[in-house]
Amino acid sequence: MSISTTRPSSTQHGGGTTPPSGPRVAGPYVSGPARMAPAPRIPLWAAALFVAALLCAGLLLERTSAVRQYRFVSLDMATKKDALGSPRKRQLLAEMGLPDVHAVVPENTTHTSDLLEQARRDAPHSLVANGWPVLAIRTDHASLYAPESGIVANPGQRGREWERPAALVYYRDGQERLATGAGLRLHGGGSRAQGISYRLYFRKSYGEAELPADLFFPDAHGTTRRLVLRKEKTTVPGFVNMLGLDVMGLLGAQTPGYSPVVYTLNGKDMGLSLLSEHISVNPWKQKLGHDNFLLFSFNNNRGSNNNGRKEFAAMRTLSLWVRHVPAPLTMRQAERRMDLRSMCAIIFGSVYLSVNDWNQGACLLDRSQPQPRWAHIVFDLDQAFQNITPGQPLEQRPGWKFAFDEDRAVRMGLFLRLWKESPEFKDYFLSYVTHALNHTLNDAARERLFAHYEGMDRLADDTLFDIDLARRMLANRAEEVLEETVRDLKAPRWFTVRVDAPGSVRIDGEPGYTKYTGRYFEGQRVTVDPPQDDCGRFLHWEVDGARLEGRTLDLPVHAAMHIRAVCATN
Known part of the structure; x- marks a missing residue:
């Protein structure tokens, strides 16, 4: 059977040649060898305009809420929620220019182990042997001091992107209680530039997601996911933050779990410090057993803002009410909105301790209660004992000055209105003061506080606490506070x-x-x-x-x- 290779003749239409079958090309048909029309030439100016339009569209798209939300979700997945060390996590980290910091990732495990061994060598072994709480922290030098990315080199930067991987070893009662990876951030307000206060974050991505609270704070309940380390800035009489929190707790204010500790950072001895719970929503969920509450932090005007819209709105409502409720303001009206005992504890306690930076802490509104009221939490008293000089004349003592400096703050504004307008509150507060001085903070109570820290000081070879100075500073404090209250409040x-x-x-x-x-x-x-x-x-x-x-x-x-x-x- 033969196959012909000759093109079959095409049917003639009007003497012309029939075009080849297949898709029709737009434009006039050209006979002969060049059967296809030449591609049109695009002017250079049109190509440039097209590229510029694409760039502008990209820039506009970059600014849209959808892209911002995508980046936020990507960061959240990359740093928190996605499977540890997964290809997706690593891809997201790479896309966002972030290092893969997770200690459990195989290539980081060895590095974390090396850091832990260095931390063990850093720990002051004499204090460990004596039973002192000791925390030794190690991280890469660049994590602290690199000009572009170091957290100490950039103290104004905050947030998860300014958390760096670290390793820590914790000792208590002469035993190693914990060795793990953790996230390290700067903490504080004005002290951030000094690099003396830090937060520690426990996450699965570093090794431990949460730890028993009583590991750090005896008799505490529940678990903790983050800790705060504050170096004692004031060295006299010693244990300033802790003594302040002791006094506030006795007076009726709420405080976090806390403990004295000595810590080192990359081999540097940071000295006597306060280890405490971080005041945030998750710990209070455990304490209250529910999440139907608001937690407003007074420290967030320093660049770190964790207060949500609900917290701001509720505190703003309270502030407006305090300023504009018609006079006379009664104690009964105030009690419906504020736990007056905890308010008096923080105000009077700050005067007693001569705290010059006291409008800090937080307010908690437990909305599960039949009549929710704001209660006060205090957690930063490193400025206590600043103006107490034994034997100082009344005219040279600040007294209530630092409280009056906060007259526009919500709780001080409420206190001053009640003091001026409510005879019932005036009697209540004066009774609170005398009961506190006569019974709560009397000589025996102060000696019990001092004895605890004097015992710890002996374990540190009497280098951290001047008990004699502490006694002299507070020996006549009851009389001094009463004199200051008569002078400043006209009691x-x-x-x-x-x-x-x-x-x-x-x-x-x-x-x-x-x-x-x-x-x-x-x-x-x-x-x-x-x-x-x-x-x-x-x-x-x-x-x-x-x-x-x-x-x-x-x-x-x-x-x-x-x-x-x-x-x-x-």
């Missing part, structure tokens, strides 16, 4: 009441006194119950030498008084 004058008894008596409802010196504003009352032991048979009272019958004394204070319980010995 009534005050008087001393002394009580002697052969056995333990209860004074103002507080037990355990045989010798007592209390201080009261004029018009306040002192109550004394008869001795319960070591008295034999109670006979009567003597008040300034005059005999008074009855078992319980309830007397107004209008002058200095001496009260004595008289008992029969047989």
